[in-house]
Amino acid sequence: MPTPSHMLFADDIFIFTNASIRYVRNLKSFLIMYEECSGQHISLEKSKVFLGNISAAKKLVIGEKMGIPICSLPTKYLGVEIFKGRVKKEFLLPVLDKVKARLADWKGRLLSMAGRVELARTVVTGIPMHSFSVYWWSSELIKIMEKWIHNFI
Structure with missing residues (x-):
């Protein structure tokens, strides 16, 4: 099979999940498996995690587990302000x-x-x-x- 001469990338997606550590761990595993199966790399530093009303300690744990910066609204997404x-x-x-x-x-x-x-x-x-x-x-x-x-x- 010929290899593409340019980089392939997936479009932006939103993933909604429960904030329990079990779900966060499963999501992280899923993202790793996706990278392995697709050969694509997920840019975690360009990604964002938005969390609801949970404790600051739990937010910190989730941020560390995911390796993705935790953000809050309002923020910009594709040049458009996203807010609640x-x-x-x-x-x-x-x-x-x-x-x-x-x-x-x-x-x-x-x-x-x-x-x-x-x-x-x-x-x-x-x-x-x-x-x-x-x-x-x-x-x-x-x-x-x-x-x-x-x-x-």
Whole structure:
């Protein structure tokens, strides 16, 4: 069988399990067996463990057993803020700031109307697209972004 000339990797996954030491040990064994069977390496330093309401001592034990850093919410995942509860405006502000900064960078340039429309259509509207697929944005925030794009054009 020919060997691939590039590195293969699995997509990101979420694994939910009971926080008992037995389950944690089984999960660690499963991950080791997966690596052995697939030939793929799990990057534990890039992984994250989120734990619910358990004692700090138990969290420490689980973190040591897994070899994965323990994190808490909010955190970023694939460039999108992951948090507990409802979508709050302050979690979406970084995306809006990115759109505003991009438009401000282009504002002083001598661009034709068609060039401005194309930049807004392809680049600016693509910035929040992943966030749109994860979260419901309020109409207020969308109107603000539309106003900025309209003013740019």
